[in-house]
Amino acid sequence: MAGPLTGIKVLDLSRILAGPWSTQVLADYGAEVWKIERPNTGDDTRSWGPPFISGENGQNPKDSAYYLTANRGKKSFTIDFTTAKGQQLIHQLVQQADILVENYKVGGLAKYQLDYASIKNINPKVIYCSITGFGQDGPYAQQAGYDAMIQAMGGLMSITGEQEGLPGEGPQRVGVAVADLMTGMYAVSGILAALYHREQTGAGQQLDIALLDSMVAMLANQGSNYLVSGNTPKPMGTAHPNIVPYQVFAVQDGHILLAVGNDQQFKKCCDVMGCPELALSEKFATNSQRVANREVLVATVSKYLLTQKLDDWLAKFNQVQVPCSPINTLDRVFDDPQVKHRQMQFNLPHPSAGSVPMVANPVKFSATPIDYKLAPPQLGEHNAELDTLINGECRK
Known part of the structure; x- marks a missing residue:
């Protein structure tokens, strides 16, 4: 059965985690996602290992487990958009796309005519999602942002870790890249809202989503506690500031x-x-x-x-x-009977590795269940489809 976003096409110019995480969710929901990668090297996270997946018969596709976590359901096209030919290819894909996701530095795509102003002229209905460390404006706009520094700057590390005076005290980073992941999820919700707006008006728009903004927003009760009381929260180990025990x-x-x-x-x-x-x-x-x-x-x-x-x-x-x-x-997590019953781990066929393990999307649709079809693609795996796609003959 078709997913809820079947027919929606996503041009994915993002890499690392926040952007790819958002586009993977869109792919899970049924959108067709075209992952644009640099020739020869591709997404940075392909090399972020070990561990790497092992190929059949001793072959090694050299893709890391990290890369696998955020790229299923996509097609990989290698395009060098620093060249005139590459820019032309992207512009042709933009004509078909509903959504474009990018996470380059502010203004970094303008010299390639891939900024929102340029893309809007080609396809005014496109939803153009820009993900950066600090947003499109402000004193930090030109700075690069990475998850760990955002956890630190956004206050999360100041309230995470053992309480003062106990062994192990001191700022701690959360064990997964929560700033990236939450930013990716805010991107998904923003994109879906913009899609609904387009359905009502026919107009696209740009989304400006920043890691630091997302981090501050997700302080949730801790942020509210501070704003109401004026007291700066401190790390409390595993304890909760508002509930005991x-x-x-x-x-x-x-x-x-x-x-x-x-x-x-x-x-x-x-x-x-x-x-x-x-x-x-x-x-x-x-x-x-x-x-x-x-x-x-x-x-x-x-x-x-x-x-x-x-x-x-x-x-x-x-x-x-x-x-x-x-x-x-984690061995007990994936062996837990409830986790197994909910099918939160599954395998997808892979052209070089035979199959690769995946963690499922947690959303369960009653009418349009998620149908996982494509493993995280090898670099340029779908290049052969590019010509027919641009010519309008491939609509899969």
Whole structure:
């Protein structure tokens, strides 16, 4: 069954992660995505390894696992748009495209006549999505932006990591490139909104999406806490600034994550631990009181949880629906029965490697389910289709 974006064509001039992540989502939703890559080298992330995928019969396609994560469902065309011929090819593709995604430095594409003003003249209906570190204007607009520096500059690293005075304290980067990934998702939502606007008006537009803006936006409750209180948040390890108990605790044979989100859950939690009086105490009866008396409560809960093993606590808490979890390593994540049931890992046929493992898109459509057809392409894999595509004969 056709995906919800079937018939939409995306010209992908992006590389690394934020842009490719957004265009992969569009491909998952059924759009046809044309990934434009530099001849010989291609997307930078093709070489960001090890690990690399291994080819059949000892061959090695030399594409990294990193590259695989953001490029399925696309067709790869190698075009050197620094040349007049390459620019002409891009312009011809633009005539057919609904969306163009690029993540070059501000003004960097103008000298190749690939900036929004030039593209708009060719196809005024195109939705032109520009992803940069700092946006199209402002004092930092000309600077390059990378995920780690955006996590630092945007405040995330200042609230991530162990709390002050404990072993391991100091700023920490989140374990995946969340600034890039969230920017990619903001790009997807913006593109879909612009598509709807075009349906109503017939007009395209440019989207200006910045990593730093996205990082500041995704501070969420921490940003709001600061703006309302004036108090600068500090790192709290696994603890939550607004909810208690909501953090990792040690048990006899490891650790457990408790996520007690309301007073009723706290009462059940105390009953399971064998200390129902805690839920009746004036210090702990409401979440606000528990936040105010965090240190005392955490120390008390910690003592009770050390009395039993992880599986025992998980069984008891789950029985009364107190939110909790083990701290899974990735081998346990992909072996988890719920993750397996939801088919969050699958394989796609690959022309050189036989097949490659993929992590599924989490969106489940009831009427237009995602149909994964193309593995992340090899460099220039679809060049043979370029002539027929430009001539209007290939509409796949």
